[in-house]
Amino acid sequence: MSEIVFEGVTRRFPLPKGGDFLAIDRIDLTIEEKEFVAIVGPSGCGKTTLMRMAAGLDFPTDGRVLVGGKEVKGPGPERAVVFQQFALLPWKTVRENIGFGLMCKGTPKAEAEAAIARYVDLMGLTGHEDSFPHQLSGGMQQRVAIARAYVMQPAALLMDEPFGALDAQTRIVMQEELVRLARRNPRTVIFITHAVDEAIYLADRVVVMGRKPGRIIETIDIRPLREDGGWEALPIEEVMDTPDFTHMRSRIWKLLKAREQERPAVPAPTPAPVPAK
Amino acid sequence: MQSLARSSRGFGPWRIPRRALVGVATIGVALLLWWLATSGLRLLNPLRLPSPQEVWAAFTQISSGQGYGGATLWQHAAQSLWLVAKGFTVAVITGVPLGLLMGWSRRAETLINPIFLLLRPIPALAWIPLAIVWFGLGDTGKVFVIWLTAFVPSVINAFTGVRNVDPVLIAAARTQGASTAQVIRHVVIPGAMPLIFTGLRLSLQASWTTLVAAELVGAFFGLGRVLNVAGQDIFPGMILVGMAAVAVCGAVTTWLLGRVERRVLAWRPAV
Ligand SMILES: Nc1ncnc2c1ncn2[C@@H]1O[C@H](COP(=O)(O)OP(=O)(O)OP(=O)(O)O)[C@@H](O)[C@H]1O
Ligand SMILES: [Mg+2]
Numbered sequence: 001m002s003e004i005v006f007e008g009v010t011r012r013f014p015l016p017k018g019g020d021f022l023a024i025d026r027i028d029l030t031i032e033e034k035e036f037v038a039i040v041g042p043s044g045c046g047k048t049t050l051m052r053m054a055a056g057l058d059f060p061t062d063g064r065v066l067v068g069g070k071e072v073k074g075p076g077p078e079r080a081v082v083f084q085q086f087a088l089l090p091w092k093t094v095r096e097n098i099g100f101g102l103m104c105k106g107t108p109k110a111e112a113e114a115a116i117a118r119y120v121d122l123m124g125l126t127g128h129e130d131s132f133p134h135q136l137s138g139g140m141q142q143r144v145a146i147a148r149a150y151v152m153q154p155a156a157l158l159m160d161e162p163f164g165a166l167d168a169q170t171r172i173v174m175q176e177e178l179v180r181l182a183r184r185n186p187r188t189v190i191f192i193t194h195a196v197d198e199a200i201y202l203a204d205r206v207v208v209m210g211r212k213p214g215r216i217i218e219t220i221d222i223r224p225l226r227e228d229g230g231w232e233a234l235p236i237e238e239v240m241d242t243p244d245f246t247h248m249r250s251r252i253w254k255l256l257k258a259r260e261q262e263r264p265a266v267p268a269p270t271p272a273p274v275p276a277k
Numbered sequence: 278m279q280s281l282a283r284s285s286r287g288f289g290p291w292r293i294p295r296r297a298l299v300g301v302a303t304i305g306v307a308l309l310l311w312w313l314a315t316s317g318l319r320l321l322n323p324l325r326l327p328s329p330q331e332v333w334a335a336f337t338q339i340s341s342g343q344g345y346g347g348a349t350l351w352q353h354a355a356q357s358l359w360l361v362a363k364g365f366t367v368a369v370i371t372g373v374p375l376g377l378l379m380g381w382s383r384r385a386e387t388l389i390n391p392i393f394l395l396l397r398p399i400p401a402l403a404w405i406p407l408a409i410v411w412f413g414l415g416d417t418g419k420v421f422v423i424w425l426t427a428f429v430p431s432v433i434n435a436f437t438g439v440r441n442v443d444p445v446l447i448a449a450a451r452t453q454g455a456s457t458a459q460v461i462r463h464v465v466i467p468g469a470m471p472l473i474f475t476g477l478r479l480s481l482q483a484s485w486t487t488l489v490a491a492e493l494v495g496a497f498f499g500l501g502r503v504l505n506v507a508g509q510d511i512f513p514g515m516i517l518v519g520m521a522a523v524a525v526c527g528a529v530t531t532w533l534l535g536r537v538e539r540r541v542l543a544w545r546p547a548v
Contacts, residue, residue: 057448077454087449091467091544100463101453134546152453 001068002078002155002188004031004054008063011049023049025213026063034186038203040196042256046214047192048084051158054190055081067156077101080154082162084192086145088133094120094144095129101152119147122177124170138165146174150181156188163198172236175201183232196252197240201231208255217255222248327514335514339503345515346506348498354522356498357488360416361530364423365484371424372431372480373473379432380439381465393432401426401483402490414495419488426487427480434476438469471545474538481534485527500526 011024024046031037039047052058053065056075065072067079075081080101088097095116096103102112120129123143133141142165149157163171175198182189182202193199199206203222210217225248226232231239239245308329314320315328327335339345339353346353379386404422412418442465450464492501500523507515 052448055448055452057452075448075452077452079452081449081452083445083449085445087443087445089446089450089464089467091470092463100450100455104450104454104456104459132544134544148453 001033003033003066003068004156004188004190005066006030006050006053006063007066009050009053009060009065010062011046011053011058012061022213024060025215027214027216029207029216029219031188031190034188036182036189036191036202036204037207038191038193038199038205039207039209040193040199040252040256041209041214042211043194044214045209045211047209048160049214051081051160051190051192054156055079055158057081077105077152078154079156079158080149080152082145082149082157082159084160084164086133086141086165088141088144088148090133093130093132094125094136097133097144098147098151101148115151119151122150123147124173139167139170142166143170143174153185154187156190158190160192161194162191163193163195171198176236178202179232196249196256200245200248200252201236201239206252208252210256220248220252324511324513327517331514332517335512335518339515339518346498346503350503350518350522353498353500353503354526357492357500357523358526358530360419360499361423361481361484361488361526363416364420364488365427365481367420368424368427368480368484369431369477372428373435373476376432376435376437376473376476377439377461377466377469380436380469381461386436393429397429401487405491405494408491409495414497419491419496422491423484423487426483430479430483431473431476434472434479435469438472438476439465441472442468471542474534474542477534477538478531481530482527485523485530489523 006027006029009024009027010022012020012022014020027050029037039050041047049058053060054067054072056072056079059065059072089100092100098119099112099116102115107115116129120126123146125140125143125147128136128140133144136144142162146159146162149159163174166174179202191199191202200222206220206222208217208220209215225244229239229242229244231242234242311326312329315326316330335345336350339350342349344350344352348356375389379389401422404425405418408418408422412421446464446468447460450460455463488499489501489504492499493505496502496505500519503519503522504516507513507519
């Protein structure tokens, strides 16, 4: 129902001076129903753009994006998004921000209140229900943004560096929490991150992207490692110390690094500038 | 909090902010200089600048039953306030929705903008003669001219406010299943609200300027009428009373608007 398919997806952005910029070049990727896929890649390789196309907030110049077999025509509450910039409504309290989607859906008040309370508690936001976003730390705002996505019980979760603003401890708590949630209530997840560790620990598959143009370098299945190593039973710091994990980490690092070195450090050659007028 | 604590040092048990004290002192010195220049040392012709006593006498005359220009100060002020309130309100309830519409819909902008570009270069005061021809010297013409002037800043700021709403917020609301009406109500209007209030403040200022000008040209009552008659009578004391009354009325309405703004925008971080 919520399998996400990218079929030869290309995205070009028009440049202000004419011509266009190839942000994503012919990406083919299938995220199975209830699969957890992490995307890693250097800044500007098109991770956010890819996610926005799954969310229905942006559209391919070429190719198609299908969710549950249907071409994506726009956003919908069954695909919840956690934005890189949080995107909380500054004029709504924590409670109202978390409950916004439920309100739009017309969920009965008591039911919505109960759901909000559950996620406020889960995200460690108790006592801040009536604060406005600007009264919270960056990490707390990010937790509100995550709660707001979870509370919708979406079939697909699209998360853009959702733990980027968290401190190391909270980050670990959130990672373990996400794993727990994902086990208890599996759903299709696209999880964008800069942290290779996080990607390996959380994901079924890790997609490594490169830039100029944005494309997939390699897709790595982590499931065999997890099952053989019995990661599920271990705390996160022990998982990260196993040889399998460290090997995988250096393998992905090498992939990321090789792609960067392959190209000159100076800006890639651009088409000869068209003389103005 | 902090700045308050810093500026109010121990002046006995009252703890009057130092800034207020300085302000009072400055005004005191200015009054003294004024008195010296006029009746104290007689440096200035009293027909140019009246002495404080003359202004006070003019004030007691107009605020008592005797009145001036056909009514007491309170009646004139009430008339002016009432017209500003009417013109401003009409301007806001027409201008803000129009600005929101133009901000939200490119089509509405393309359609309406040309009319704006055509009308905007005409200074509001240039409308006054036409308003008198159309509506006479009564209230309607003045409300009409106030509406014309106060309308423009309301529209422009509501428009800019909508265009400045962070697109990510609209996207986020859409992904949570918000309908267009819900996006407008919960995202676009609150997001535009800070600039809408900027527009309202400018509209209010424009309302007062226009009103006084319109009343100067022709009116039966109002603060502008006081100024006009006092000018014709060459009664400088009364002119100053009229000017001060306009200032006080303007300040009071601005203060009221500021209170509404602080309540509506309570979610904003204090700067
Ligand atoms: N609306 C847009 N208009 C023009 N160019 C855009 C637009 N959105 C993205 N781009 C360009 O597309 C490329 C990919 O952007 P994107 O935001 O997807 O990168 P990213 O991988 O998410 O980077 P980061 O890790 O820094 O968040 C960038 O070079 C960016 O400049
Ligand atoms: Mg990004």
